[in-house]
Amino acid sequence: MNAALGRANALLVPLGFFVTLCHAAPQAQGRWEGEVQLPGAPMKLIVDLAQDETSTWAGSAIVPGLGVKGAALGDIVVTDSGVAFALAGALHASADGPPRVKAHLIDADSMAGDFSQAGNTAALTLNRTGPAQVELAPRSTAVSHEFEGAWSGSFDFDGHPRQVTLTLINRAQQGASAEFVIVGKRTTQVPVDLVVQDKNFLKIESHQNGISFEGQWRAQAGEIQGSVQMGALEVPLVLRRSVATTDRKS
Amino acid sequence: MFRGDAAHSGQYASGAPRQFHRVKWKFPTGDRVVSSPVWHDKVLYFGGDDGNVYAVNAETGHQLWKRTTGGPVPATPAVAEGRVYVGSYDGKFYALDAQTGATLWKFDTGGERRFEAKGLHGIQPRNQTIADPFDVFLSSPVVAQGGVYFGSGDGNLYALDAATGELRWKFQTGDVVHASPAYADGALYFGSWDSYLYALDAATGHERWRFKSGEDPLIHNQVGFQSSPAVVNGVVYTGCRDSNLYAIDARTGKEKWRFSTGDSWVISSPAVSGGKVFFATSDSSLYLVVDADTGKLVLQQQGKAYVFSSPSVAGDVVLLGVLNGTLEARDLASGALLWEFQTDASRRNLGWVLTSERKFNSALLYHSSWREGPAIAADRQFSVGSIFSSPLVVAGVVYFGSTDGNLYAIE
Numbered sequence: 001m002n003a004a005l006g007r008a009n010a011l012l013v014p015l016g017f018f019v020t021l022c023h024a025a026p027q028a029q030g031r032w033e034g035e036v037q038l039p040g041a042p043m044k045l046i047v048d049l050a051q052d053e054t055s056t057w058a059g060s061a062i063v064p065g066l067g068v069k070g071a072a073l074g075d076i077v078v079t080d081s082g083v084a085f086a087l088a089g090a091l092h093a094s095a096d097g098p099p100r101v102k103a104h105l106i107d108a109d110s111m112a113g114d115f116s117q118a119g120n121t122a123a124l125t126l127n128r129t130g131p132a133q134v135e136l137a138p139r140s141t142a143v144s145h146e147f148e149g150a151w152s153g154s155f156d157f158d159g160h161p162r163q164v165t166l167t168l169i170n171r172a173q174q175g176a177s178a179e180f181v182i183v184g185k186r187t188t189q190v191p192v193d194l195v196v197q198d199k200n201f202l203k204i205e206s207h208q209n210g211i212s213f214e215g216q217w218r219a220q221a222g223e224i225q226g227s228v229q230m231g232a233l234e235v236p237l238v239l240r241r242s243v244a245t246t247d248r249k250s
Numbered sequence: 251m252f253r254g255d256a257a258h259s260g261q262y263a264s265g266a267p268r269q270f271h272r273v274k275w276k277f278p279t280g281d282r283v284v285s286s287p288v289w290h291d292k293v294l295y296f297g298g299d300d301g302n303v304y305a306v307n308a309e310t311g312h313q314l315w316k317r318t319t320g321g322p323v324p325a326t327p328a329v330a331e332g333r334v335y336v337g338s339y340d341g342k343f344y345a346l347d348a349q350t351g352a353t354l355w356k357f358d359t360g361g362e363r364r365f366e367a368k369g370l371h372g373i374q375p376r377n378q379t380i381a382d383p384f385d386v387f388l389s390s391p392v393v394a395q396g397g398v399y400f401g402s403g404d405g406n407l408y409a410l411d412a413a414t415g416e417l418r419w420k421f422q423t424g425d426v427v428h429a430s431p432a433y434a435d436g437a438l439y440f441g442s443w444d445s446y447l448y449a450l451d452a453a454t455g456h457e458r459w460r461f462k463s464g465e466d467p468l469i470h471n472q473v474g475f476q477s478s479p480a481v482v483n484g485v486v487y488t489g490c491r492d493s494n495l496y497a498i499d500a501r502t503g504k505e506k507w508r509f510s511t512g513d514s515w516v517i518s519s520p521a522v523s524g525g526k527v528f529f530a531t532s533d534s535s536l537y538l539v540v541d542a543d544t545g546k547l548v549l550q551q552q553g554k555a556y557v558f559s560s561p562s563v564a565g566d567v568v569l570l571g572v573l574n575g576t577l578e579a580r581d582l583a584s585g586a587l588l589w590e591f592q593t594d595a596s597r598r599n600l601g602w603v604l605t606s607e608r609k610f611n612s613a614l615l616y617h618s619s620w621r622e623g624p625a626i627a628a629d630r631q632f633s634v635g636s637i638f639s640s641p642l643v644v645a646g647v648v649y650f651g652s653t654d655g656n657l658y659a660i661e
Contacts, residue, residue: 015532038600039599040598041602091614093612118606118609120602220645232373
């Protein structure tokens with residue numbers, strides 16, 4: 001199951017997609033590598049910046065040693081003299097928002113500026129090391145009619161039952177969205193940021209909560225057999241059509 | 251002894267300053283100081299993770315003697331009858347001459363170890379036994395009835411003859427005992443990582459009762475007693491890793507009340523004073539005061555970082571160590587922050603362990619649950635001069651240890 005979904009995601013993340021699109025690459029375009037001068041412990045940072053065919057800037061970042069690979073950049077602003085962006089998908093301190101970089105071009109191949117995270121700010125230097133290798137964040141796909149609609153099931157976590165409801169709805173441009181609710185001692189509305197169907201496999205992910213569900217459609221049983229992953233923990237979960245949905249359709 | 255008296259009330263005779271004036275002195279050691287200092291006859295005694303037991307002049311901060319053991323000493327000594335009692339991670343329990351540091355006797359336990367479990371806290375791989383990086387204390391001894399009593403990583407509570415070190419009895423529990431026993435009315439009260447709180451007859455070691463707390467068979471996160479009980483007016487108060495503060499009838503072992511913190515450990519040992527129980531939480535970083543009779547919340551203050559240290563009540567001030575390297579002084583009645591002292595290591599904030607608001611910067615710390623990642627993260631977390639030590643107050647001076655390796659005297 002994991003291998004199949006891995007292949008599906010790989011198709012959605014075309015490395016190097018941007019590299020050859022722009023004939024007159026702006027100064028900021030490229031792969032930039034450098035260090036953030038955290039006190040006592042410099043932090044390596046690799047940033048890829050590129051424009052697509054509509055001249056929209058996109059980018060991703062790698063922070064070796066901190067588990068960050070291909071984190072999407074957001075709020076990208078590129079001027080003749082420098083760049084500013086946020087590491088939208090990494091090293092997020094809840095109260096302070098995502099880390100932010102503001103840097104000015106020193107010459108054609110080097111930048112200097114500030115890196116801010118969790119209210120702290122440190123000096124940053126970046127040097128161009130090659131062409132951009134922007135890693136696009138995986139996007140949600142539409143789901144087929146077998147998956148669309150409301151599902152429910154339950155799993156056992158640490159000796160306590162958890163009730164689950166999952167509702168999958170196709171959106172015109174953004175692929176499918178999911179409402180994922182887990183009810184135990186309290187009710188948790190899990191914020192799902194990725195829904196991917198690959199043939200008869202389904203994966204939904206909440207990066208914010210560190211929870212995902214992977215399942216396979218079993219046509220004969222009319223159910224999705226899979227598991228919920230919470231960090232290192234994985235528990236089986238079988239989803240069946242919710243009664244309410246059945247009623248609606250009948 | 252630990253928490254000021256055999257019953258661990260956490261209440262001190264001296265008042266604490268309501269304003270910070272100065273660092274009177276600081277005494278550097280070779281490693282973290284997790285131990286809490288105790289005072290006897292103008293001398294401070296404490297253990298260091300550098301393996302030494304120290305005696306320091308309380309007025310000047312000058313070393314009087316040190317005695318090297320074979321392992322870290324993150325336990326608080328007890329001083330009685332001219333002897334200093336303390337255990338070490340070398341698995342031995344020591345009685346030292348309080349004047350000279352000479353070894354009077356030592357006793358071999360079954361060996362020390364930290365709490366451990368497969369898949370602990372969700373750390374990968376799940377089938378690997380993981381030692382708990384947050385099991386930071388060793389059991390601190392209590393002295394009563396001519397005996398000295400302490401817990402051990404071998405799961406026993408030991409009773410030794412305080413004068414000779416001879417074994418009187420030992421009581422086997424199901425897991426590590428790093429909480430410190432409290433003594434009251436001929437009984438010993440302590441918790442084990444096996445999830446039970448025990449009451450034993452101090453003279454015989456016979457079990458009077460045991461109280462079952464919560465369990466967490468999946469990731470072993472919400473289980474076990476790391477907090478040490480306080481016994482006041484026939485009630486045993488203790489925190490628990492199952493995220494409750496318990497009040498248990500000392501005679502019967504029946505639960506009087508429990509205060510749930512949600513999902514946050516209560517490692518801090520409660521202080522009991524004036525009909526109120528003072529304690530703090532780990533992840534939710536709350537300073538809490540509840541009614542000793544009913545368990546009803548009296549006041550709550552949101553802190554900045556995890557608390558493992560135990561609050562000390564000194565006059566109209568409550569002192570509390572915080573793992574972000576800050577000592578807090580709070581008003582007894584309102585809980586309002588009166589002053590705080592930040593260690594140098596906390597101010598330097600190497601590697602941005604802390605946010606600008608002195609909360610833990612989890613995004614830069616706990617990014618991996620694989621291999622030694624969580625243990626390294628915990629070590630980094632404690633690099634900012636964390637205060638595990640419980641503050642001691644004598645004659646208006648506050649003494650405490652820090653993971654920056656210093657014992658501080660503040661007035």
